[in-house]
Amino acid sequence: MEKQKVAWIGAGVMGASQAGHLVKAGWEVKAYGRHYEKVAAKAPEFGFIPCRTIAEAVADADFVFVMVGYPADVEEVFCSKGGILDSARPGAVAVDMTTSSPTLAQKLYALGKEKGIAVLDAPVSGGDKGAREATLSIMVGGDEDAFEKALPFFSAMGKSVLLMGPAGFGQHTKAANQIAVAGATAAYTEAIHYAEKAGLDPEKMLAAIGGGAAGSWQIANMAPRALAGDFAPGFFVKHFIKDMKIICEEASARGESLPMVESVLKVYEEFAAAGGENEGTQALIDFYRKNK
Numbered sequence: 564m565e566k567q568k569v570a571w572i573g574a575g576v577m578g579a580s581q582a583g584h585l586v587k588a589g590w591e592v593k594a595y596g597r598h599y600e601k602v603a604a605k606a607p608e609f610g611f612i613p614c615r616t617i618a619e620a621v622a623d624a625d626f627v628f629v630m631v632g633y634p635a636d637v638e639e640v641f642c643s644k645g646g647i648l649d650s651a652r653p654g655a656v657a658v659d660m661t662t663s664s665p666t667l668a669q670k671l672y673a674l675g676k677e678k679g680i681a682v683l684d685a686p687v688s689g690g691d692k693g694a695r696e697a698t699l700s701i702m703v704g705g706d707e708d709a710f711e712k713a714l715p716f717f718s719a720m721g722k723s724v725l726l727m728g729p730a731g732f733g734q735h736t737k738a739a740n741q742i743a744v745a746g747a748t749a750a751y752t753e754a755i756h757y758a759e760k761a762g763l764d765p766e767k768m769l770a771a772i773g774g775g776a777a778g779s780w781q782i783a784n785m786a787p788r789a790l791a792g793d794f795a796p797g798f799f800v801k802h803f804i805k806d807m808k809i810i811c812e813e814a815s816a817r818g819e820s821l822p823m824v825e826s827v828l829k830v831y832e833e834f835a836a837a838g839g840e841n842e843g844t845q846a847l848i849d850f851y852r853k854n855k
């Protein structure tokens with residue numbers, strides 16, 4: 564049986580590593596990014612074939628994966644002239660792995676149905692580290708038959724893969740994930756800030772609390788990077804702000820409020836306005852030290 568062909572749209576911090584895992588697993592992967600030169604420069608390391616247009620990448624693909632920045636980017640790569648829905652063949656499965664809007668996921672699913680293209684929303688958690696090490700948590704919305712077809716690819720990229728329900732439910736699950744992350748990130752930042760102001764050794768403090776009830780993935784993985792001054796973006800502040808805004812908009816549309824997320828969003832917007840939008844989320848400690 565001929566090996567299935569794959570297109571990858573968005574070869575950024577996470578996408579390049581994810582595409583590379585598919586290459587290692589034996590699939591031919593054609594990759595497109597907004598800046599061809601950057602994609603071409605990464606090709607020797609990750610093994611994909613760089614393409615100059617979406618149409619070139621997806622024309623003969625059985626599976627199309629998308630990992631871009633914002634909902635507007637997702638809509639553009641799917642719906643523009645020469646985009647995925649315009650260029651992919653009927654019978655293909657298109658998987659959006661961007662953290663995006665549940666409402667947009669449902670729209671793309673419906674548009675895909677009209678074109679004979681199965682669309683899944685499959686956002687991930689685990690950041691750049693999870694992408695590099697193929698340990699992402701992948702939460703999927705869409706039809707079960709399309710999910711089963713895509714499962715070997717998901718398994719090459721992540722360690723936890725769950726079908727959460729119909730179209731949009733992957734994004735709803737990621738929203739719940741980001742709510743929990745927002746709380747944990749703000750919590751360890753304020754714990755470090757408090758410890759430093761009190762004269763505690765912050766590394767000792769984290770060692771003391773990390774194994775108890777306060778322990779979390781954020782404390783184990785991101786707090787040490789914050790203390791080391793490693794603010795390189797595994798996950799950009801600007802993208803975290805985007806996620807929290809989507810969450811608040813979805814909740815508001817249902818007449819709900821999320822006071823904790825709204826509070827964390829406000830702090831991160833202040834940080835972004837002060838020049839931190841392209842830092843990693845763990846850089847919030849630097850903002851606290853200078854402003855709180």
